[in-house]
Amino acid sequence: MPKIVEIEDTPNPNAMKFILHEPLTWGITHSYDNAEQAKDDVLASALFDIEHVSNVFYVDRWLTVTQDGGTDWPELKRLIAVPIRAAPAADAQSATTVAAASTVIAELSGEDQQRLEQINALLDEQIRPALQGDGGDLHVVDLAGNYLSIHYQGACGSCPSSIAGTLKSIENLLRTIEPDIEVVAV
Known part of the structure; x- marks a missing residue:
């Protein structure tokens, strides 16, 4: 289960970057603009279940969540932390799988x-x-x-x-x- 090491502001005021201790993936990016796109991704689906989340992007040891601007970050960060901590860390993936994502x-x-x-x-x-x-x-x-x-x-x-x-x-x-x-x- 990934532990959040740090939460950073980004140049986009509606996005926060969560840096993790364990990786979520090995070089394969996951990017979703809405819940429908994320329906087969357990972590992203759980994040989209949180009101105001409008985009989820993650790779390796970091994840960025973008909100719609309709709420303040302090409470939203606490809600976002729950599914991140519940997500499984990345299994060892073969070089073939990572190469296929190029x-x-x-x-x-x-x-x-x-x-x-x-x-x-x-x-x-x-x-x-x-x-x-x-x-x-x-x-x-x-x-x-x-x-x-x-x-x-x-x-x-x-x-x-x-x-x-x-x-x-x-x-x-x-x-x-x-x-x-x-x-x-x-």
Whole structure:
């Protein structure tokens, strides 16, 4: 059963990051925008049963919960702690399972898949650590020609700065390897 080590504010005032002693997963992200999406996930379902919870995102040893802005954090944090503490810690997962969760878009040509691997390597090195530090992340949805579609997760999903400044920064960074790329948040 995971113990909460620390609770951190994020740049998004409606999101809190819970840092855990034991991992919930091994490299596999879980991101849900509503209870229907989370219906097969025991932990996320229990969190969505709490009034005002609007997004759940977790990976490894941390979890971010976003609320709808309709309540204060002190009471909500106490309610959120209960299902987190009741959740089982991650079982040892095989490298195959973790590798299967990596970003691969089946419809891409071999050349575009190589481009995507370069893009993801740059995102892994320079963007994702900062987003994860703030309780969020991003997932690459598609690469079509010079358009890269990304989806923000966790605290980044509803944070005003992620839609404007962060998106432009990502695009500018990726243009160092793909000069004509345009990045769109979906």
